[in-house]
Amino acid sequence: MDTLGATAPNPSVGCALLDQNGTVLASGTHPKVGAPHAEIMAINEAHQKGVLDQVHTALVTLEPCNHTGRTPPCSEALLNTSVKDIWIGAADPNPKASGGASRLREAPGNRNVTFLSDHAELADLAEDCAALIIPFQQRVLNQRPWISVKQALDEAGSMVPPKGQKTFTSAASLTLAHRLRRATDAIITGIGTVLTDDPSFTVRHVPDHIGRGPRIIVVCDRSGGPFGRMPTLWRARMAEAGFTVLVSDNLANVPALLAEHGVNWAMVEGGPALLKAVSELNLWDDWLTIHKTNTADRIDITTQHGPHGLSPLRLLREKTCSPE
Numbered sequence: 001m002d003t004l005g006a007t008a009p010n011p012s013v014g015c016a017l018l019d020q021n022g023t024v025l026a027s028g029t030h031p032k033v034g035a036p037h038a039e040i041m042a043i044n045e046a047h048q049k050g051v052l053d054q055v056h057t058a059l060v061t062l063e064p065c066n067h068t069g070r071t072p073p074c075s076e077a078l079l080n081t082s083v084k085d086i087w088i089g090a091a092d093p094n095p096k097a098s099g100g101a102s103r104l105r106e107a108p109g110n111r112n113v114t115f116l117s118d119h120a121e122l123a124d125l126a127e128d129c130a131a132l133i134i135p136f137q138q139r140v141l142n143q144r145p146w147i148s149v150k151q152a153l154d155e156a157g158s159m160v161p162p163k164g165q166k167t168f169t170s171a172a173s174l175t176l177a178h179r180l181r182r183a184t185d186a187i188i189t190g191i192g193t194v195l196t197d198d199p200s201f202t203v204r205h206v207p208d209h210i211g212r213g214p215r216i217i218v219v220c221d222r223s224g225g226p227f228g229r230m231p232t233l234w235r236a237r238m239a240e241a242g243f244t245v246l247v248s249d250n251l252a253n254v255p256a257l258l259a260e261h262g263v264n265w266a267m268v269e270g271g272p273a274l275l276k277a278v279s280e281l282n283l284w285d286d287w288l289t290i291h292k293t294n295t296a297d298r299i300d301i302t303t304q305h306g307p308h309g310l311s312p313l314r315l316l317r318e319k320t321c322s323p324e
């Protein structure tokens with residue numbers, strides 16, 4: 001199950017339990033904040049199937065937590081199973097919860113605890129796990145979400161759709177854009193886009209998370225008043241669709257504002273004026289450009305750390321951005 005975008009303020013985490021022949025016995029993902037962690041979901045499934053005593057190996061995308069937060073420590077839950085080998089995708093960046101790897105390693109029973117990044121041949125998998133945690137890491141360590149800009153350009157390099165249209169890119173690119181909406185916890189837009197496009201900002205080309213929590217829209221607008229120039233009807237429609245709508249007259253404050261709301265990953269869906277401001281303030285972490293061409297659209301991803309910089313956008317790859 002893909003829970004990317006459903007778990008904020010928690011990270012998205014997965015766990016698989018295997019027997020000593022490497023056969024998957026059970027698996028789990030953390031469905032949402034307050035619900036059991038991935039390890040517990042997998043342990044419960046193994047228990048229900050009557051195979052818990054066969055567990056030999058645990059694969060976890062994130063270091064098992066070692067503290068009692070909303071739920072008890074997963075390190076302890078694993079220690080109460082027959083697990084012997086634990087493979088960890090990424091270290092927990094949260095100082096309050098980390099330490100699970102050492103606890104498992106040091107507990108009586110001689111368990112092997114290995115980080116995927118220690119094995120060069122597993123580098124791709126390790127990077128996927130690092131990408132999965134990077135939005136959460138950014139919020140916990142820097143008090144700001146990971147910010148991805150999505151920009152569609154037509155053949156002439158313009159962002160403005162033809163009259164009467166809101167979009168102009170291919171169905172495959174729109175699906176990619178909606179996968180990004182699904183994976184993120186907030187949308188940052190400009191009042192120009194709201195007034196021109198009357199955007200829906202909903203996830204439509206792919207199924208959205210069932211029962212996903214409120215999702216935030218920040219409208220950048222410096223015209224003053226509690227809701228700036230935002231049309232009342234549009235605001236009501238957004239609320240009905242499950243969005244919490246905020247207004248900001250200072251884009252520079254938006255990352256901290258979103259972090260306070262528990263947003264791990266935000267996307268920018270705004271017009272040329274907003275994107276110019278995002279670029280000038282250097283607020284972005286990665287930038288997804290969809291170039292419309294007269295054949296298949298071309299997708300470019302730029303990151304703040306060069307073309308090979310880590311980006312959670314890699315988690316949206318393979319599925320839908322191929323040519324139609």
Ligand SMILES: NC(=O)C1=CN([C@@H]2O[C@H](COP(=O)(O)OP(=O)(O)OC[C@H]3O[C@@H](n4cnc5c(N)ncnc54)[C@H](OP(=O)(O)O)[C@@H]3O)[C@@H](O)[C@H]2O)C=CC1
Pocket residue numbers: 150151152153158159160161166189190191192193194196197220221222223248249250251252269270271272273274275277
């Ligand atoms: N191709 C694509 O990917 C997309 C295209 N579009 C298109 O873009 C067009 C609209 O673009 P545009 O008119 O530029 O509008 P924007 O959506 O970029 O919004 C611009 C507004 O953002 C506000 N703003 C800018 N900088 C700041 C800041 N530092 N702090 C707070 N608010 C700020 C300004 O408000 P103020 O005026 O109060 O200063 C400005 O009017 C439409 O045609 C739409 O279809 C929209 C989204 C995506």
Ligand SMILES: Nc1c(N[C@@H]2O[C@H](COP(=O)(O)O)[C@@H](O)[C@H]2O)[nH]c(=O)[nH]c1=O
Pocket residue numbers: 152159161166167168169173174177193197198199200201202269270290
């Ligand atoms: N023009 C354009 C995009 N524009 C974005 O999509 C918004 C419309 O969303 P909705 O009302 O949900 O369909 C629009 O206001 C703008 O933010 N996106 C793209 O992937 N490709 C495109 O060609």
